[in-house]
Amino acid sequence: MNNFWTVVRFTVMNKLKAKAFIISTLVFLLIISVVVNIPYIIMQFQGGGEDKTQTVGYIQDGQSIGSVTGQQLEQYFANIEGSKLTFKGFATSGNAASDEETLKSELDAGELYSYLQFGEATDSGFPEIIVKSEKLLDYSVASQIESALQVIRHNNILSEAGLTEQQMKELQAPIVVDAVQIKGSLSAGGEGEGKTAEEQGVNMGIIYFIIIFLFMAVMISGQMIASEVTAEKSSRVMEVLITSVSPLTSMFGKITGMFLIVIIQLASYLAVGAINLSLPHNAEMLKELNIDLSVVDPMLLVFAGLYFLAGFFLFATLYAALGSIVSRTEDLGNAVMPMTFISLAGFYIAIFSISTPDSLLVKICSHIPLFSPFVMVLRLGLTDIALWEVLVSFAILLVTIYLAVVLSAKIYRTGVLMYGKRPSMKELRKAMKAYKI
Amino acid sequence: MNPLVVNNVVKHYADKTAVSGVQFEVSKGEIYGLLGANGAGKTTTMRMILGLIYPDQGEIKYNGKPYSNELLKNVGYLPEERGLYPKIRVSEQLIYLAQLKGMSAKDADRSLKYWLERFEVPENYNKRVEELSKGNQQKIQFISAVIHNPQFIIMDEAFSGLDPVNVELLKATVKELRDNGASIVFSTHRMEHVEELCRNITILHRSKEVVKGSVKDIKSKFPKEKVWLQTKEEVAGLEQLSGVKAVHRHENGLEIEIAEEKVAAQILNHALSQTEIEHFQVKEPTLNEIFIRTVGDRNE
Secondary structure (H helix, E strand, O other), rough: HHHHHHHHHHHHHHHHHHHHHHHHHHHHHHHHHHHHHHHHHHOOOOOOOOOOOOEEEEOOOOOOOOHHHHHHHHHHHHOOOOOEEEEEEEEEEHHHHHHHHHHHHHHHOOOHHHHEEEEEOHHHHHHHHEEEOOOOOOHHHHHHHHHHHHHHHHHHHHOOOOOOOHHHHHHHHHOOOOOOOOOOOEEEEOOOOOOHHHHHHHHHHHHHHHHOOOOOOOHHHHHHHHHHHHHHHHHOHHHHHOOOHHHHHHHHHHHHHHHHHHHHHHHHHHHHHHHHHOOOHHHHHHHHHOHHHHHOHHHHHHHHHHHHHHHHHHHHHHHHHHHOOOOOHHHHHHHHHHHHHHHHHHHHHHOOOOOOOHHHHHHHHHHOOOOOOHHHHHHHOOOOHHHHHHHHHHHHHHHHHHHHHHHHHHHHHHOOOOOOOOOOOHHHHHHHHHHOO | OOEEEEEEEEEEEEOEEEEEEEEEEEEOEEEEEEEEEOOOOOOHHHHHHHHHOOOOEEEEEEEOEEHHHHHHEEEEEOOEEEEEEEEEEEEHHHHHHHHHHHOHHHHHHHHHHHHHHHHHHHHHHHHHHHHHOHHHHHHHHHHHHHOOOOOEEEOOOOOOOHHHHHHHHHHHOOOOOOOOOEEEEEOOOHHHHHHHHHHEEEEOOOEEEEEEEEEEHHEEEEEOOOOEEEOOOOOOOOOOOOEEEEEEOOOOOEEEOOOOHHHHHHHHHHOOOOOOOOOOOOOOHHHHHHHHHHHHHHHO
């Protein structure tokens, strides 16, 4: 036990002192600080342009379908309060080419943001419309015009059909349906009233967060554990180490040490993110988002924590075993590839299923050990899951961890003394029989 | 009963036998020499003694008891290849290794400083291993094996990479450890070290013991087949004597290979009849020659 903590302390201290670790952590902290503040920064830049309206020009000749449309648009946008688009008609000179020249010169002079060109009438009841602008790929004017024309047409047809104003209002009144999730009596989440849409939103956010947190923890620490083991092996310190401390103690000491490191690292990311968010200029924005963390079900957090720990431990032991098989750092990438794919798969299944937490895929995957830490959080947070299902899934996970520990310890015990080429499965199996752990 | 007893151990790897029936005992205050060509099974034998791998057959007893984790604290290991963290400071890693051996950080620090002082490299305390020269790294590696004052010390090629001055320094240290009562298993290719340090040796060849016993006995078992002759003037006709196999002329004397020991007397008489003799010696075979003969012969 004493040796265990010696290994843990050594692992943690060395990592914390390593330049590469310090620098990469600092860089990441910096990136987080910038990213968190990006909305505010962007807003600052837009600040000036906020009230500026964009003027769109068109040629007004009185009766052509184009100028009628233009007029309709002009009226429509004029009636919308706070609209950033205004339209301005220019009298025609009778010559299409010189008309366009006029509009172009206005555009150059900065009077116009863009201008419209009308073509032949189409089935839509409106002519072909081309928005010409000096801006690259500026679709916002075009899309605003599109939706405006939709409304205009809608209203025109309705009023032609002889609907009264009252009827038209009724047609346009929004319909509201609230989705409230309720709990069954065997639910895992404890007593509760179910989740409102708002709570579900918050839960979804929390779940995103937990899944990403677990994924990062597994990826970062898994790689670190595997490469530490390989480094010890390639520098042959391992030979000295295993004559001092049992391989099992050394493996779990390392895993625990890395766990602490990852928690420290991710916690510092979180802390910096939180500090940045609570800066005065960001606090307002946060308030606007209206996130109430108190609606999070504490049972969700408890289960998520358990799954997080179990998942981390499972992946870490397997990574350690893989690291012990190869003897050179260059070969490590290949060896840990399968683990990387599995964790990626679990991560993506969870992320992509977040809108369909009831699908069969999720149900199955929430019982597959290497996936369940990712996927089960989904079901816990977003669906009404029976307690026994969670317990079964967790039990499967625990049994797998036990098997993985035994297997990893054996591989580790065997692997750390095997140099040269990567051992084949057969060699490994044979060698493993020679050791008691 | 001797502290370390290796009893008829056998180890097979996948399809080849690494060690077959090796047996020896090391008493308190003894350095036991384990010799052999590359791949003869020395390292496997040492690893079995260290408990890193278990013998397929046979047993190893430490103070009369079988291997246990408790024993680890009493064992020091100097591996053949450098086994240190390249990027970590000497003080940090040696104190760590000593702590794993059950020392307190304070004792470990004191012991480390003593050894660095002893090896005349106290300035290495705060350096990273990768900054050190090969010889200095070997000193640090040596310290890592003995810092906790172990009862059993396993040394695989202890003096590789050292200059003659440092070899003497470490040799003296090894002798001191021996005199303090450690049981040391020592492997090397350098026969002159073995002759100086080891009481008993085993020469391994292709996983089997081929020569075993005390250095003295082994030497006496091999016939004396060389004569060293230094004379005032040239001696003619040595080659024609029966029993003389070859005559090597060196700068200041002759080395004569003979078939039997009694031929030596004939050479002496032959030379005396021609000139004055400055030096005449019937040479014992060196361990080097014995090694090459036993291992080399079987190679053919």
